[in-house]
Amino acid sequence: MSLRLLLLLNFAAAAYLTGLIWTVQVVHYPSFGQVPKAAWEAIHTAHTRRMSYVVLAPMVVELALAAWLAWAGRHALPGGAGWWSLALVVVVWAVTFFISVPFHNRLAQGYDYIAIDGLIRTNWLRTLAWTARAGLLGWLLAR
Secondary structure (H helix, E strand, O other), rough: OHHHHHHHHHHHHHHHHHHHHHHHHHHHHHHHHHHHHHHHHHHHHHHHHHHHHHHHHHHHHHHHHHHHHHHOOOOOHHHHHHHHHHHHHHHHHHHOOOOOHHHHHHHHHOOOHHHHHHHHHHHHHHHHHHHHHHEEEEEEEEO
């Protein structure tokens, strides 16, 4: 596979996930605070299940593509850009599993405004990391 095609596939995955995370950050998570406590369990369960359908496989694909790009582009991409791109994916995964998942586990136990607020605040880490990755890959494609 050519490096250009690999860059394009990485950009497509990053752009999809960046759009998704901005929707979650600006629409979904803030809306959690508006859910009546009596409906919380059903809403959160549905959100978690449905989001896994649209985010899990693309995140796995993105991780594989980012690792492939880092290795394949190690001599061709400027300033270790492939490795920086992979590092941003690792940041997203770390925040997801060490911060976001514990917040969601706490929210699965019941409505908790403090956990919702924490989820919104810490999700900016993923939002900015994915946005930076999409920007980096867009820059690499444009050059």
